[in-house]
Amino acid sequence: MKYLAHRVLQSFFLLVGVSVLSFIFVELSPGNYFDEMRLDPRISSETVSRLRMQYGLDRPLPVRYARWLDSVAKGQFGFSFAYNAPVASLLWPRARNTLVLTGSATLLAWMIALPLGILSAARRNGLVDHATLLFTALLLAIPDLLLALGLLLFAVRTALLPAGGMMAVGSEEMGAWDQTKNLAIHMIGPVLVLVLACLPTLVRHTRAAMVDALNLPFARAARTHGISPRRILFRHAFPVALNPLISLFALSIGSLLSASLLTEVVFSWPGLGPLLLEAILGRDFYVVTGAVVLASVFLVCGTLLGDFLLIAVDPRIRMEKLA
């Protein structure tokens, strides 16, 4: 319990640190939201500078940060220049959509990667191993963006999958079951891309960890003792290999909100991705800061979960040595 309290306190400081550094980074980078208005010949520069003042962009950094903290306390998380609305109202519906996607993708990816990695390690240099090597190398050599685009094109060409979006036009008139089916069909494309994107890392790490574990003296000794390979694999080697996998899993959970930005943009999925991309490029930085803080919350939860699992799984790690 004390440990938990410690961690929560540390995480709170972390979130404060993340928000302060975000502000500083944005301050350093050139330009602000209202610059784009300067390009319109019909808007005068006085209007632009007055708008900047209205939104407090000419105030010093600490003042702006204090106002942002105040807004967080009110649950608004700052104000978006573009939408003229509180950031929180923009984030919640989209974060929900993102989680639907990334949650399913993470689950699916782990379900595929673990067996594949274990199999590759067990039958080293066999057919499965070589095929996996080629497959993962191929996936690594293709940028995520192009993978998504390629899949979208394939979907459109073969008319097997929809060309993007979350629900079809006119779906609000369908029944609940039809709506769920519709959603599932629209999810296939982006989920596939996300799974394929993170598969190489997971598979390679699983394989490497299992190979390491299978080469340990006790595993070899167990073979000579005549214990069945399968028992060795799952009962003895796998728990040893779990260590890096748990850390990876924690990072997976931690990146639930941030990993799918490009995929969402390509597939027009109404998640945080398109909103964030536009906010980053347009310097709508309260939106960016709000999303960054939200994603950090996930990261912190993921790390906490990972640390707990480490202790649970590996008896050699002792709680008091773990910060």
Place this chain on the structure above:
Amino acid sequence: MSKGKHFVVPMVCVAAVHLVTFLSGFFAPYDYSEQDRHLPYAPPSTLHFRDAQGTWHWRPSVCALVERPEQFGVYEEDRTRCFPLAFFTRGYRYSAFWLIQSDRHLLAVTPPAKIFLLGSDGYGRDELSRLLYGGRLSLCAGLLAAASSVGLGLLLGTVAGYYGGWCDAIVMRCVELFLALPWLYLLFALRAFLPLHVSPSQAFLLLIAVLGIVGWARPARLIRGIVLSEKERTYVLAARMFGGSDFYLMHQHIAPRTYGLLLTQAALLVPQYILAEVTLSFLGLGVAEPVPSWGNMLAALQQYDVLVSYWWIWAPGFALFLVCINYWRLASAMQVAAEGTAHWQ
């Protein structure tokens, strides 16, 4: 030992790739910025061993391409104007390894014909030449960034896992900080501070170095987990009882246990950093024109039209695929060699 056998093949392949890219001046028929306004998106040249009369020649020829009027990017071959290839001829000057100047090239063909072994890009520049020159920059950048990430990750992760307590807390919170922050703005700021006249490759290398340094977080987290587990092992405790210093323990006993993970990470990170440039160039942070790199060549595929119509623009992807496989094999071989030494201590 038999372990040496696993080393040879991937090592040779990797060395060959690097050698070819460093000698790109010799292997590339054209300079990477030489445009041909009349031949944008030309397909790979067909090599004809038989000339128009049907006679067989040992030397293949290339025929001139004419763009079909009113249609962009569609070409017809003009069999009446064919030119043979020449080997080891003189051409434009280049320098290999920054020292040797030469003007000998492997392949050339007399103008106005063009030998596009891998087709041409949107400005009519030879893809093969750009692939070779680009490989130099991309491979260096990828290796540099991956090495910094993994190196820093090893250092910080070992320290955090070994000492535990406050040390672990600080480092792990830094990990979370580094994973959470929007580095893109920092990169914008960095690019803005750089003077306009810095050469494209220098600017790019700087940015990639920053990315690499910032990327220590993931490897550190993974390594720390293993170190936490390994430091309680009996032989470590025994070594400590015998008076081994912390540094000795970390260096001799614990770190080798992480090599498997490290090599895997490194082999994963190199292509990821090379490809990070695809996204960076979209945001104006990649290598500037006309300098090629595999990332910015692949970025051309973001356009729907190019993705659908011109398959040879994927060439850097194929090259990266081959490089990936060989790095993997090398990493596996090194892992096998390392675990051999690690276990029998």
Place this chain on the structure above:
Amino acid sequence: MVARSPNLAIAVSICLCLLSQFAGQAQSVSEDVVANGTETGHQGGRLSVSLRSEPKTLNPVTSVDVSSREVIAQLTADLVHINRLTLQTEPALAKSWKVSPDGLRYTLRLRHGLRFSDGHPFDADDVVFSFRVYLDEDIHSPQRDLLVVGNKPIAVRKVDPYTVVFELSQPYAAADRLFDSVAILPRHLLEESYKSGKLARAWGLDTPPLQIAGLGPFRFKEYVAGQRITLERNPYYWKVDRDDHRLPYLDQINFFFVPNADAEVIRFKAGDSDVINRISAEDYSNLEKDQSAQTFRLWDLGPSLEFNFLFFNLNTALPAQSSTLARKQTAWFRKVKFRQAISLAIDREAITHIVYRGRGTPLWSPVTPANRLWMNTAIPHPERSLQGARSLLQSEGFSWKQDGTLLDPTGVPVEFTIITSASNAQRTKMATLIQADLKDLGIQAEVVPMEFHSVLDRIFQTHDYEAAILGLSGGDVDPNSDMNVWLSTGNDHVWDLGEPHPSTSWEAEIDQLMEKQLSTRRPEERKAQYDRVQAILAEQLPIICLASPNILVGVKSDLGNFKPAVLDPHTLWNSPELFFDGQEGGRHP
């Protein structure tokens, strides 16, 4: 008489009231605008349109971005409207207007019997309220600057419930064009927010539909975050077709959001959208291959009003530590012949061919051929000539080294950087082509693509750049819309910003001419003045114009009355008249 028989008086007055109501309604039918020259369609159907970014607000007062404007244009109406095809003004909410002899007073007569989309009647109070809001200095509406003439805002006065008078401080040519796209707001819904100072925050995307009302052909129905905005027909719309059927024909317009142009094309091909706006040239050729399948038609409308240009940093106010930049300015950029030589060396045909696949127009002047009313046809269009460029440079004292490098009169090799926005692939391509062109002249030009806001920062704030490529789009064909670019005090005078006085004599001449044409009432005089401005620009080349993309749009074959235009909004400007051919009258989900 009234005192003696109150019942009779009451009865008479009731009859009179009823009669006047009838009269008013009968008048309203005859005052409905008849959409002329169109096919007669039938009611029904849902139009699906893709938007390249999500609209940010439905508030006409504060909206700036293109997507918001596109949606708001369907919800609102203006007093005088510019017909996108004829490019002339026509009556909209105002049925007629008179100009006083001195050109300072515009009296507009409004239509009777119109109602907002929630049924509330419309009258002059709404007009006065709307202009008060737009001109309010505390709200900082981007529309305000359009309504400021001669440094004083327009004054609005109500004469009677259906007549308004606008007073200008100086005569303004084409003042009726000012009213286009200035949406009239409903006083009954927004007065509260205005009085409490919350108007700028009103009418965000999650406002309940009942709180939004306008005089446009459609009204707001639903918004789903990140996905779509749905508009439904406005039952009180004031236009009818030739057979007296109330417009619009369409039941609904469904705007859905796509993240970029490629996704837009993919969705159009898949049939998710019915109209696609501003296709890029590459996507156009790709779609052309599928056109034979007969499900959609593509239109190439010719050049747009957008002009892309290369310009050099001629700013007199420079950052402190930039002696090299100052030297380059004096030695190279400020010399007219240097700029002319650069212009001669650029291969505009190649730009049109490679960047726009032939679907573009080379430009030598910022007024594109799309602006047939104002373009100066006497301006020369010289072909690319390296010879000509060389002789121009030689006459200024430049010379060449053995290896071809260009040296300035003091012997320094000529080299500079060109910045451009990395997210705009076309301009980056232009920069790369120009780089190769200038290499032929011996100039070492480096292309530095940067993130968009960094580019804007350098051009508008720090002035720390040497050359840049930008594109501007004239909002309207009228010269007044681009005033801020040509006036030396204008905030879009990109090559020399922030100067209180013109720094050269030709800039002073341009200033005078632009001020004059602002208030000249006779069109021929204005044309002559603007022609002279164009001639000066072509001679002095503060901006070196490159090319203009054509307007390329696509539409499903079964959409009737589709008449794309050169002015924004290209495809939906006549949305009340659009209808679906076919038996069922439209698409079904």
